[in-house]
Amino acid sequence: MTPRKKLQGLVAATVTPMTPDGQINLSVIRQYVDYLVSEQKVKSVFVNGTTGEGLSLNIQERKQLAEEWVCQGKDKLDHVIIHVGALSLPDSQELARHAAAIGASAIAVIAPFFFKPTSKDELIAFLQKVASEAPAVPFYYYHIPPLTGVKIRVEELLDGIKEQIPTFQGVKFSDTDLLDLAQCINKNEREQFVFLYGVDEQLLSALAIGANGAVGSTYNYLGRKTNLMLEAFAKPDLVLARKYQFLTGEFLSFVIKLGFGVAQIKAVMTFVSGIPMGPPRLPLVDASEEFIVKAKAKLDSTVWPDGD
Numbered sequence: 300m301t302p303r304k305k306l307q308g309l310v311a312a313t314v315t316p317m318t319p320d321g322q323i324n325l326s327v328i329r330q331y332v333d334y335l336v337s338e339q340k341v342k343s344v345f346v347n348g349t350t351g352e353g354l355s356l357n358i359q360e361r362k363q364l365a366e367e368w369v370c371q372g373k374d375k376l377d378h379v380i381i382h383v384g385a386l387s388l389p390d391s392q393e394l395a396r397h398a399a400a401i402g403a404s405a406i407a408v409i410a411p412f413f414f415k416p417t418s419k420d421e422l423i424a425f426l427q428k429v430a431s432e433a434p435a436v437p438f439y440y441y442h443i444p445p446l447t448g449v450k451i452r453v454e455e456l457l458d459g460i461k462e463q464i465p466t467f468q469g470v471k472f473s474d475t476d477l478l479d480l481a482q483c484i485n486k487n488e489r490e491q492f493v494f495l496y497g498v499d500e501q502l503l504s505a506l507a508i509g510a511n512g513a514v515g516s517t518y519n520y521l522g523r524k525t526n527l528m529l530e531a532f533a534k535p536d537l538v539l540a541r542k543y544q545f546l547t548g549e550f551l552s553f554v555i556k557l558g559f560g561v562a563q564i565k566a567v568m569t570f571v572s573g574i575p576m577g578p579p580r581l582p583l584v585d586a587s588e589e590f591i592v593k594a595k596a597k598l599d600s601t602v603w604p605d606g607d
């Protein structure tokens with residue numbers, strides 16, 4: 300990894316490749332890295348997050364994946380962010396120490412979601428205990444209230460956070476509350492925090508209010524298209540940028556109606572990239588053949604502004 304360009308642009312939330320019998324399949328990570336870089340023009344990854352079924356993996360598996368991504372990403376990827384959140388604080392701390400030891404670019408932590416923090420102070424206390432185990436590694440809070448049920452506003456959380464977590468770098472913001480995101484950006488201009496948006500279907504709106512980039516599942520297979528949207532936005536050619544966003548939205552809205560989660564993301568990534576991502580881990584179950592046929596037909600029939 301080339302150290303340490305400020306994180307911006309697209310970050311692929313990686314899926315965890317598995318063998319048909321449910322073991323993690325490290326052997327395809329090298330091919331996965333090359334595919335992201337050469338075919339999707341995506342040079343940063345977020346490992347062991349939601350899309351990566353991080354919370355369904357054991358500690359050993361999470362460490363192996365982190366190591367493989369860092370190792371295979373060396374000299375190819377700009378940033379390898381490792382999600383180290385867990386329900387158990389010692390597990391999360393162990394993963395943070397491990398990520399630091401292997402040279403991860405950054406770590407991220409989700410709010411614990413069984414026994415939940417009920418206030419900003421409780422959440423910060425948990426995050427601080429994890430971040431302090433990796434004192435030289437940039438730290439991101441991973442905000443995903445639709446899955447954690449932890450709805451503490453990020454705007455509130457950020458107030459004074461640097462004093463308690465000196466490594467705090469930014470937020471992976473996977474929520475539709477754009478007012479909260481806007482307030483975070485507006486109030487923290489001097490802090491130089493990084494805001495990575497996580498709802499791919501409305502990334503353009505987040506860019507408009509100042510998000511630095513995005514972490515998401517679609518950048519695994521629509522990274523190149525979304526990069527064209529980012530370029531159009533930067534020009535600015537908003538008409539073109541909207542076209543890309545609308546087409547991504549049309550695909551997602553189509554598959555969401557069919558039932559779209561990590562299993563289906565793995566299936567889409569498998570047919571688009573040709574890399575076997577395998578089944579998900581229970582309680583998730585494989586995408587149906589019907590889903591795969593319909594999703595593939597939808598993607599194949601989409602005509603993008605660049606002519607593809």
Ligand SMILES: CC(=O)N[C@@H]([C@@H](O)[C@H](O)[C@H](O)CO)[C@@H](O)CC(=O)C(=O)O
Pocket residue numbers: 312313345347348349350351446473497498499500514515516517551
């Ligand atoms: C709830 C969820 O899984 N959200 C995804 C999105 O990329 C999502 O798949 C996309 O917006 C389609 O709805 C990401 O925010 C998750 C993510 O970045 C991760 O895997 O850590």
